[in-house]
Amino acid sequence: MRKKARWQLLVVLGLFFFSMAFAPSKHAQALPDPTTEFYVYDPSSTLSEETKSFxxxxxxxYELTEEKPQIVVAVVDSLQGETIEEYSVDLFEKWEIGQADADNGVLILLALEEREIRFEIGYGLEGALTDSRTGRILDNHLDYLSANDFDGGLKEIFTEAAVVVNEEYQYDDEVIFSGYPVDTTQYSEG
Structure with a gap:
Protein backbone atom coordinates (compact mmCIF):
# COMPACT_ATOMS: atom_id res chain seq x y z
CA MET A 1 0.00 0.00 0.00
CA ARG A 2 2.80 2.40 0.86
CA LYS A 3 4.52 1.69 -2.45
CA LYS A 4 1.29 2.41 -4.34
CA ALA A 5 0.87 5.79 -2.55
CA ARG A 6 4.42 6.80 -3.44
CA TRP A 7 3.85 5.79 -7.05
CA GLN A 8 0.65 7.88 -7.18
CA LEU A 9 2.46 10.85 -5.66
CA LEU A 10 5.20 10.58 -8.27
CA VAL A 11 2.65 10.42 -11.07
CA VAL A 12 0.83 13.49 -9.72
CA LEU A 13 4.09 15.43 -9.30
CA GLY A 14 5.19 14.39 -12.78
CA LEU A 15 1.94 15.63 -14.31
CA PHE A 16 2.23 18.88 -12.36
CA PHE A 17 5.76 19.60 -13.56
CA PHE A 18 4.88 18.52 -17.10
CA SER A 19 1.92 20.93 -17.16
CA MET A 20 4.09 23.76 -15.78
CA ALA A 21 6.77 23.16 -18.39
CA PHE A 22 4.30 23.37 -21.26
CA ALA A 23 1.93 25.94 -19.82
CA PRO A 24 1.63 29.15 -21.86
CA SER A 25 3.54 32.16 -20.62
CA LYS A 26 1.62 34.37 -18.21
CA HIS A 27 1.73 37.02 -20.93
CA ALA A 28 0.88 34.79 -23.89
CA GLN A 29 -2.44 36.55 -24.43
CA ALA A 30 -1.83 39.71 -22.41
CA LEU A 31 1.09 41.17 -24.34
CA PRO A 32 0.12 42.99 -27.52
CA ASP A 33 1.66 42.24 -30.86
CA PRO A 34 3.67 45.03 -32.47
CA THR A 35 1.93 47.17 -35.06
CA THR A 36 2.85 46.93 -38.73
CA GLU A 37 4.73 50.21 -38.20
CA PHE A 38 6.62 48.47 -35.32
CA TYR A 39 8.17 51.59 -33.80
CA VAL A 40 4.93 53.00 -32.35
CA TYR A 41 2.29 51.12 -30.40
CA ASP A 42 -0.54 53.43 -29.38
CA PRO A 43 -4.04 51.90 -29.60
CA SER A 44 -5.49 54.62 -27.36
CA SER A 45 -4.31 57.41 -29.72
CA THR A 46 -2.38 59.12 -26.95
CA LEU A 47 0.24 60.32 -29.44
CA SER A 48 -0.41 62.90 -32.13
CA GLU A 49 0.11 62.01 -35.77
CA GLU A 50 3.04 64.44 -35.80
CA THR A 51 4.77 62.59 -32.93
CA LYS A 52 4.14 59.20 -34.52
CA SER A 53 5.53 60.43 -37.85
CA PHE A 54 8.60 61.80 -36.09
CA TYR A 62 18.34 54.32 -38.31
CA GLU A 63 17.41 51.52 -40.71
CA LEU A 64 19.82 53.08 -43.22
CA THR A 65 22.79 52.84 -40.83
CA GLU A 66 25.14 49.92 -40.34
CA GLU A 67 24.13 49.35 -36.69
CA LYS A 68 20.36 49.77 -37.22
CA PRO A 69 19.40 50.67 -33.62
CA GLN A 70 15.68 50.77 -32.81
CA ILE A 71 13.77 53.04 -30.42
CA VAL A 72 10.21 51.85 -29.90
CA VAL A 73 7.52 53.81 -28.06
CA ALA A 74 4.64 51.78 -26.62
CA VAL A 75 1.60 53.18 -24.83
CA VAL A 76 -0.50 50.53 -23.09
CA ASP A 77 -3.75 51.04 -21.25
CA SER A 78 -2.72 48.78 -18.37
CA LEU A 79 0.06 46.50 -17.14
CA GLN A 80 -2.63 43.93 -16.31
CA GLY A 81 -1.40 43.35 -12.78
CA GLU A 82 2.29 43.01 -13.66
CA THR A 83 5.07 45.31 -12.56
CA ILE A 84 6.30 47.73 -15.19
CA GLU A 85 9.74 46.07 -14.96
CA GLU A 86 8.34 42.63 -15.81
CA TYR A 87 6.03 43.93 -18.50
CA SER A 88 8.72 45.99 -20.25
CA VAL A 89 11.22 43.10 -20.27
CA ASP A 90 8.61 40.68 -21.62
CA LEU A 91 7.44 43.12 -24.29
CA PHE A 92 11.03 43.96 -25.30
CA GLU A 93 11.79 40.26 -25.71
CA LYS A 94 8.52 39.38 -27.47
CA TRP A 95 8.96 42.16 -30.02
CA GLU A 96 12.72 41.44 -30.39
CA ILE A 97 13.59 45.13 -30.30
CA GLY A 98 17.07 45.92 -31.62
CA GLN A 99 19.39 43.89 -33.79
CA ALA A 100 20.00 40.38 -32.40
CA ASP A 101 23.77 40.55 -32.86
CA ALA A 102 24.10 44.04 -31.33
CA ASP A 103 21.19 43.97 -28.83
CA ASN A 104 20.78 47.70 -29.51
CA GLY A 105 17.10 48.25 -28.93
CA VAL A 106 15.32 50.75 -26.73
CA LEU A 107 11.75 50.49 -25.48
CA ILE A 108 9.99 53.47 -23.94
CA LEU A 109 6.88 52.10 -22.25
CA LEU A 110 4.05 54.21 -20.81
CA ALA A 111 1.24 52.51 -18.85
CA LEU A 112 -1.70 54.89 -18.69
CA GLU A 113 -3.75 53.32 -15.90
CA GLU A 114 -0.78 52.96 -13.56
CA ARG A 115 0.75 56.26 -14.68
CA GLU A 116 4.16 54.64 -14.95
CA ILE A 117 6.89 55.02 -17.53
CA ARG A 118 10.03 52.99 -18.06
CA PHE A 119 12.96 52.50 -20.39
CA GLU A 120 14.05 48.99 -21.33
CA ILE A 121 17.50 49.03 -22.91
CA GLY A 122 19.32 46.29 -24.81
CA TYR A 123 22.81 45.41 -23.57
CA GLY A 124 24.38 47.01 -26.64
CA LEU A 125 23.20 50.48 -25.58
CA GLU A 126 23.42 50.14 -21.79
CA GLY A 127 26.75 51.97 -21.77
CA ALA A 128 25.18 55.03 -23.37
CA LEU A 129 21.67 54.85 -21.90
CA THR A 130 22.60 53.94 -18.35
CA ASP A 131 20.03 53.78 -15.55
CA SER A 132 21.16 57.19 -14.31
CA ARG A 133 21.01 58.72 -17.81
CA THR A 134 17.52 57.35 -18.52
CA GLY A 135 16.43 58.51 -15.06
CA ARG A 136 17.61 62.03 -15.91
CA ILE A 137 15.83 61.89 -19.26
CA LEU A 138 12.57 61.03 -17.51
CA ASP A 139 13.16 63.68 -14.84
CA ASN A 140 13.84 66.31 -17.53
CA HIS A 141 10.35 65.82 -18.94
CA LEU A 142 8.37 65.06 -15.81
CA ASP A 143 6.44 68.33 -16.15
CA TYR A 144 4.83 67.08 -19.37
CA LEU A 145 3.79 63.82 -17.76
CA SER A 146 2.55 65.49 -14.58
CA ALA A 147 0.35 67.76 -16.71
CA ASN A 148 -1.01 64.71 -18.60
CA ASP A 149 0.71 65.90 -21.79
CA PHE A 150 1.81 62.39 -22.66
CA ASP A 151 2.24 63.27 -26.33
CA GLY A 152 4.66 66.12 -25.59
CA GLY A 153 6.45 64.16 -22.88
CA LEU A 154 6.96 61.03 -24.95
CA LYS A 155 8.15 63.06 -27.93
CA GLU A 156 10.76 64.81 -25.77
CA ILE A 157 11.81 61.57 -24.04
CA PHE A 158 12.13 59.82 -27.41
CA THR A 159 14.09 62.74 -28.86
CA GLU A 160 16.54 62.88 -25.97
CA ALA A 161 17.06 59.11 -26.15
CA ALA A 162 17.71 59.45 -29.91
CA VAL A 163 20.27 62.19 -29.28
CA VAL A 164 22.12 59.80 -26.93
CA VAL A 165 21.98 56.99 -29.51
CA ASN A 166 23.29 59.41 -32.15
CA GLU A 167 26.19 60.35 -29.86
CA GLU A 168 26.96 56.67 -29.18
CA TYR A 169 27.13 55.76 -32.88
CA GLN A 170 28.41 59.17 -34.01
CA TYR A 171 25.43 59.75 -36.27
CA ASP A 172 24.79 63.20 -37.69
CA ASP A 173 21.75 64.64 -35.88
CA GLU A 174 20.69 66.55 -38.99
CA VAL A 175 20.53 63.32 -40.98
CA ILE A 176 18.73 61.30 -38.31
CA PHE A 177 16.24 64.11 -37.56
CA SER A 178 15.94 64.90 -41.26
CA GLY A 179 13.02 67.23 -41.91
CA TYR A 180 12.33 67.87 -38.21
CA PRO A 181 13.79 70.84 -36.34
CA VAL A 182 15.46 69.51 -33.17
CA ASP A 183 17.58 71.69 -30.91
CA THR A 184 19.99 69.02 -29.67
CA THR A 185 21.90 71.46 -27.44
CA GLN A 186 19.12 71.29 -24.83
CA TYR A 187 19.85 67.59 -24.36
CA SER A 188 23.59 67.82 -23.84
CA GLU A 189 25.13 66.32 -20.70
CA GLY A 190 26.95 68.88 -18.82
Missing amino acids: ILSVNEQ
Whole structure:
Protein backbone atom coordinates (compact mmCIF):
# COMPACT_ATOMS: atom_id res chain seq x y z
CA MET A 1 0.00 0.00 0.00
CA ARG A 2 2.80 2.40 0.86
CA LYS A 3 4.52 1.69 -2.45
CA LYS A 4 1.29 2.41 -4.34
CA ALA A 5 0.87 5.79 -2.55
CA ARG A 6 4.42 6.80 -3.44
CA TRP A 7 3.85 5.79 -7.05
CA GLN A 8 0.65 7.88 -7.18
CA LEU A 9 2.46 10.85 -5.66
CA LEU A 10 5.20 10.58 -8.27
CA VAL A 11 2.65 10.42 -11.07
CA VAL A 12 0.83 13.49 -9.72
CA LEU A 13 4.09 15.43 -9.30
CA GLY A 14 5.19 14.39 -12.78
CA LEU A 15 1.94 15.63 -14.31
CA PHE A 16 2.23 18.88 -12.36
CA PHE A 17 5.76 19.60 -13.56
CA PHE A 18 4.88 18.52 -17.10
CA SER A 19 1.92 20.93 -17.16
CA MET A 20 4.09 23.76 -15.78
CA ALA A 21 6.77 23.16 -18.39
CA PHE A 22 4.30 23.37 -21.26
CA ALA A 23 1.93 25.94 -19.82
CA PRO A 24 1.63 29.15 -21.86
CA SER A 25 3.54 32.16 -20.62
CA LYS A 26 1.62 34.37 -18.21
CA HIS A 27 1.73 37.02 -20.93
CA ALA A 28 0.88 34.79 -23.89
CA GLN A 29 -2.44 36.55 -24.43
CA ALA A 30 -1.83 39.71 -22.41
CA LEU A 31 1.09 41.17 -24.34
CA PRO A 32 0.12 42.99 -27.52
CA ASP A 33 1.66 42.24 -30.86
CA PRO A 34 3.67 45.03 -32.47
CA THR A 35 1.93 47.17 -35.06
CA THR A 36 2.85 46.93 -38.73
CA GLU A 37 4.73 50.21 -38.20
CA PHE A 38 6.62 48.47 -35.32
CA TYR A 39 8.17 51.59 -33.80
CA VAL A 40 4.93 53.00 -32.35
CA TYR A 41 2.29 51.12 -30.40
CA ASP A 42 -0.54 53.43 -29.38
CA PRO A 43 -4.04 51.90 -29.60
CA SER A 44 -5.49 54.62 -27.36
CA SER A 45 -4.31 57.41 -29.72
CA THR A 46 -2.38 59.12 -26.95
CA LEU A 47 0.24 60.32 -29.44
CA SER A 48 -0.41 62.90 -32.13
CA GLU A 49 0.11 62.01 -35.77
CA GLU A 50 3.04 64.44 -35.80
CA THR A 51 4.77 62.59 -32.93
CA LYS A 52 4.14 59.20 -34.52
CA SER A 53 5.53 60.43 -37.85
CA PHE A 54 8.60 61.80 -36.09
CA ILE A 55 9.28 58.49 -34.29
CA LEU A 56 8.83 56.54 -37.53
CA SER A 57 11.05 58.95 -39.49
CA VAL A 58 13.93 58.72 -37.00
CA ASN A 59 13.76 54.93 -36.99
CA GLU A 60 13.64 54.86 -40.80
CA GLN A 61 16.90 56.85 -40.77
CA TYR A 62 18.34 54.32 -38.31
CA GLU A 63 17.41 51.52 -40.71
CA LEU A 64 19.82 53.08 -43.22
CA THR A 65 22.79 52.84 -40.83
CA GLU A 66 25.14 49.92 -40.34
CA GLU A 67 24.13 49.35 -36.69
CA LYS A 68 20.36 49.77 -37.22
CA PRO A 69 19.40 50.67 -33.62
CA GLN A 70 15.68 50.77 -32.81
CA ILE A 71 13.77 53.04 -30.42
CA VAL A 72 10.21 51.85 -29.90
CA VAL A 73 7.52 53.81 -28.06
CA ALA A 74 4.64 51.78 -26.62
CA VAL A 75 1.60 53.18 -24.83
CA VAL A 76 -0.50 50.53 -23.09
CA ASP A 77 -3.75 51.04 -21.25
CA SER A 78 -2.72 48.78 -18.37
CA LEU A 79 0.06 46.50 -17.14
CA GLN A 80 -2.63 43.93 -16.31
CA GLY A 81 -1.40 43.35 -12.78
CA GLU A 82 2.29 43.01 -13.66
CA THR A 83 5.07 45.31 -12.56
CA ILE A 84 6.30 47.73 -15.19
CA GLU A 85 9.74 46.07 -14.96
CA GLU A 86 8.34 42.63 -15.81
CA TYR A 87 6.03 43.93 -18.50
CA SER A 88 8.72 45.99 -20.25
CA VAL A 89 11.22 43.10 -20.27
CA ASP A 90 8.61 40.68 -21.62
CA LEU A 91 7.44 43.12 -24.29
CA PHE A 92 11.03 43.96 -25.30
CA GLU A 93 11.79 40.26 -25.71
CA LYS A 94 8.52 39.38 -27.47
CA TRP A 95 8.96 42.16 -30.02
CA GLU A 96 12.72 41.44 -30.39
CA ILE A 97 13.59 45.13 -30.30
CA GLY A 98 17.07 45.92 -31.62
CA GLN A 99 19.39 43.89 -33.79
CA ALA A 100 20.00 40.38 -32.40
CA ASP A 101 23.77 40.55 -32.86
CA ALA A 102 24.10 44.04 -31.33
CA ASP A 103 21.19 43.97 -28.83
CA ASN A 104 20.78 47.70 -29.51
CA GLY A 105 17.10 48.25 -28.93
CA VAL A 106 15.32 50.75 -26.73
CA LEU A 107 11.75 50.49 -25.48
CA ILE A 108 9.99 53.47 -23.94
CA LEU A 109 6.88 52.10 -22.25
CA LEU A 110 4.05 54.21 -20.81
CA ALA A 111 1.24 52.51 -18.85
CA LEU A 112 -1.70 54.89 -18.69
CA GLU A 113 -3.75 53.32 -15.90
CA GLU A 114 -0.78 52.96 -13.56
CA ARG A 115 0.75 56.26 -14.68
CA GLU A 116 4.16 54.64 -14.95
CA ILE A 117 6.89 55.02 -17.53
CA ARG A 118 10.03 52.99 -18.06
CA PHE A 119 12.96 52.50 -20.39
CA GLU A 120 14.05 48.99 -21.33
CA ILE A 121 17.50 49.03 -22.91
CA GLY A 122 19.32 46.29 -24.81
CA TYR A 123 22.81 45.41 -23.57
CA GLY A 124 24.38 47.01 -26.64
CA LEU A 125 23.20 50.48 -25.58
CA GLU A 126 23.42 50.14 -21.79
CA GLY A 127 26.75 51.97 -21.77
CA ALA A 128 25.18 55.03 -23.37
CA LEU A 129 21.67 54.85 -21.90
CA THR A 130 22.60 53.94 -18.35
CA ASP A 131 20.03 53.78 -15.55
CA SER A 132 21.16 57.19 -14.31
CA ARG A 133 21.01 58.72 -17.81
CA THR A 134 17.52 57.35 -18.52
CA GLY A 135 16.43 58.51 -15.06
CA ARG A 136 17.61 62.03 -15.91
CA ILE A 137 15.83 61.89 -19.26
CA LEU A 138 12.57 61.03 -17.51
CA ASP A 139 13.16 63.68 -14.84
CA ASN A 140 13.84 66.31 -17.53
CA HIS A 141 10.35 65.82 -18.94
CA LEU A 142 8.37 65.06 -15.81
CA ASP A 143 6.44 68.33 -16.15
CA TYR A 144 4.83 67.08 -19.37
CA LEU A 145 3.79 63.82 -17.76
CA SER A 146 2.55 65.49 -14.58
CA ALA A 147 0.35 67.76 -16.71
CA ASN A 148 -1.01 64.71 -18.60
CA ASP A 149 0.71 65.90 -21.79
CA PHE A 150 1.81 62.39 -22.66
CA ASP A 151 2.24 63.27 -26.33
CA GLY A 152 4.66 66.12 -25.59
CA GLY A 153 6.45 64.16 -22.88
CA LEU A 154 6.96 61.03 -24.95
CA LYS A 155 8.15 63.06 -27.93
CA GLU A 156 10.76 64.81 -25.77
CA ILE A 157 11.81 61.57 -24.04
CA PHE A 158 12.13 59.82 -27.41
CA THR A 159 14.09 62.74 -28.86
CA GLU A 160 16.54 62.88 -25.97
CA ALA A 161 17.06 59.11 -26.15
CA ALA A 162 17.71 59.45 -29.91
CA VAL A 163 20.27 62.19 -29.28
CA VAL A 164 22.12 59.80 -26.93
CA VAL A 165 21.98 56.99 -29.51
CA ASN A 166 23.29 59.41 -32.15
CA GLU A 167 26.19 60.35 -29.86
CA GLU A 168 26.96 56.67 -29.18
CA TYR A 169 27.13 55.76 -32.88
CA GLN A 170 28.41 59.17 -34.01
CA TYR A 171 25.43 59.75 -36.27
CA ASP A 172 24.79 63.20 -37.69
CA ASP A 173 21.75 64.64 -35.88
CA GLU A 174 20.69 66.55 -38.99
CA VAL A 175 20.53 63.32 -40.98
CA ILE A 176 18.73 61.30 -38.31
CA PHE A 177 16.24 64.11 -37.56
CA SER A 178 15.94 64.90 -41.26
CA GLY A 179 13.02 67.23 -41.91
CA TYR A 180 12.33 67.87 -38.21
CA PRO A 181 13.79 70.84 -36.34
CA VAL A 182 15.46 69.51 -33.17
CA ASP A 183 17.58 71.69 -30.91
CA THR A 184 19.99 69.02 -29.67
CA THR A 185 21.90 71.46 -27.44
CA GLN A 186 19.12 71.29 -24.83
CA TYR A 187 19.85 67.59 -24.36
CA SER A 188 23.59 67.82 -23.84
CA GLU A 189 25.13 66.32 -20.70
CA GLY A 190 26.95 68.88 -18.82
